[in-house]
Amino acid sequence: MLRLEDKIKxxxxxxxxxxxxxxxxxxxxxxxxxNEFEDIQKIDFEFLDELNSQExxxxxxxxxxxKIVLKFDENEExxxxxxxxxxNP
Numbered sequence: 001m002l003r004l005e006d007k008i009k010x011x012x013x014x015x016x017x018x019x020x021x022x023x024x025x026x027x028x029x030x031x032x033x034x035n036e037f038e039d040i041q042k043i044d045f046e047f048l049d050e051l052n053s054q055e056x057x058x059x060x061x062x063x064x065x066x067k068i069v070l071k072f073d074e075n076e077e078x079x080x081x082x083x084x085x086x087x088n089p
């Protein structure tokens with residue numbers, strides 16, 4: 001089981017790994033939501049408590065980017081709000 005610090009490193013690394021997929025283009029926006037991991041102390045990473053492995057974290061990011069592609073309406077809300085609600089259902 002990964003420690004919180006390790007989970008944050010995995011999350012940061014995966015958000016930095018942008019491929020040629022449209023959904024991957026939102027990884028940068030997600031990293032911005034987390035203030036590019038500059039001030040980790042102020043950011044709420046409780047959602048990582050439910051994720052136990054690197055694969056779980058990757059799947060969480062993939063699910064979030066898929067939700068953004070399928071459900072985000074830029075005319076109705078800000079992307080940061082969408083991410084916030086995804087983190088706090």
